[in-house]
Amino acid sequence: MLIFDGHNDVLTELSRAGGRAAAPGFLTGLPGQMDLPRARKGGFGGGFFALWSRSDGLTDFSALGSEYDVPLPDPVPDAQAWEMIRAQTDTLLALEEFGALRICTSTAQIARARADGVLSAILHLEGAEGIGPDFHELEELYALGLRSLGPVWSRPNVFGHGVPFRYPSGPDIGPGLTERGRELIARCEEMGILVDLSHLNLAGFRDVAEISKRPLVATHSNAHAVVPHARNLTDAQLRIMAESGGLAGLNYESTFVRPDGRPDDDIPPGFLLAQLDHLIDRLGEEGVGLGSDFDGCTPPRWLNTVDNLPALVQAMEQHGYTAARIERICWGNWMRVLAEVWRERH
Known part of the structure; x- marks a missing residue:
């Protein structure tokens, strides 16, 4: 069972290790949660590779109490x-030059990469800092x-406001998109660029839903009804996404899947399956994928690196999911929504 994944931060890890000069390490082995040998072992076939302007000085999540509001x-x-964004892009281009992956801009290209046994990579920008007013x-x-x-x-920028790492909390925090943010969404709509809702607050989510005519997608977000974390999507948000034919990718981060919101990797498979069950109930069987957040999260101990992905597939099987449902979650649903967002289907 090959897996297409909605989010990883391996480019951030490589940037810390030296950027483009560190790229060969992806082919031989990295100390983080993801590299090429372990991706192949785990059946990772491709996904969204995030560019991110990293911030220093984030709070140590391991010290969080039972309630928290992490300073941004x-x-x-x-x-x-x-x-930073251009340096990370150059690192991804280097990985392509080394034959580790292919940057894909269509589902046909993803299918060809899969047939050739090569990882497919969607170039994704997480937070649009660095994008000027003329775009x-x-x-x-x-x-x-x-x-x-x-x-x-999660931090605010000139385009809008994200949700902080707050528990317990809903996502109705702060104002929505700025005028420049609305212009950015309109430009992405024109260009056929998928707009990721994962870090937006509720007002920004509603603004995107008002502007966009494409399926609404949260590449790495979970259900708030199961875990009341600000980063998780409420049932009202999921309903809007379902009406658009959208998709949510299951995030493995402990604080988003543990009912107590704790940064603790002692997480039984049932916690992730409870998220999947709820998302399927609200979005339908064609509206749920995977969005690991590898190299940017604290996942369950048994799923702490990409080579352990078969354990998640096995958990879905033992939970009673059919092979067809598992294939849709692992691959097919992402291909459906990408084809629609990228205007391959009308």
Whole structure:
């Protein structure tokens, strides 16, 4: 069972290790949660590779109490953000040059990569810092293969406001998209760039839903009714997504799947399956995928690296999911929604 995944942060890990110069390590082995040998062993066939303007000084999640509101770092200046984004793009291009993966801009290209036994990579921007008011940088990234964008990470920026790492809490925190943010979403709509809702607050979510005519997608988000974390999607949000034919990718992060919201990797498979059951109930069997957040999360101990993905497939089987349902969650649903967002289907 090959898996297509909605989110990983391996480019951030590589940037910390030296960027493009560290790229060969992806082919031989990295200390984090994901590299090429373990991806092949785990049946990881491809997914969204995130560019992110990383922030220093994040709170140590291991010290969180039973209730928390994690202070967010300061915004990253545009020039600094753009430098990091372009460096991470160059690292992904290096991985393609080394034959580790292929940057894909269509589902046909993803299918060819799968047939050839090569990882497929969607170039994704998590937080649009660095994109100027004339959107020249957006067009530059698009030419390099960008086909997915989240306007914000959790910290606010000139485009809108994200949800903080707060538990217990809903996502109705702060104002929605700025005027420039609405212009960004409209531009993505015109260009056929997927807009990721994962880090947006409720007001921003509603703004995107008002502008977009494409399926609404949260690449790595879970259900708030199961775990009341601010980053998780309420049933009202899931209903809007379902009406659009959208999709949510299951995030493995402990604070989003543990009912107590704790950063603890002692997580039985049942916690993830409870999320999948709820998402399927609200979005339908064609509206749920996987969005691991590898190299950016604390996953369950038994699912702590990409080579352990077969254990998740086995858990779904033991839970009673049919082979057809598992295939849709692991691969087919992502192909459906990408084809619609990228205008391959009308």
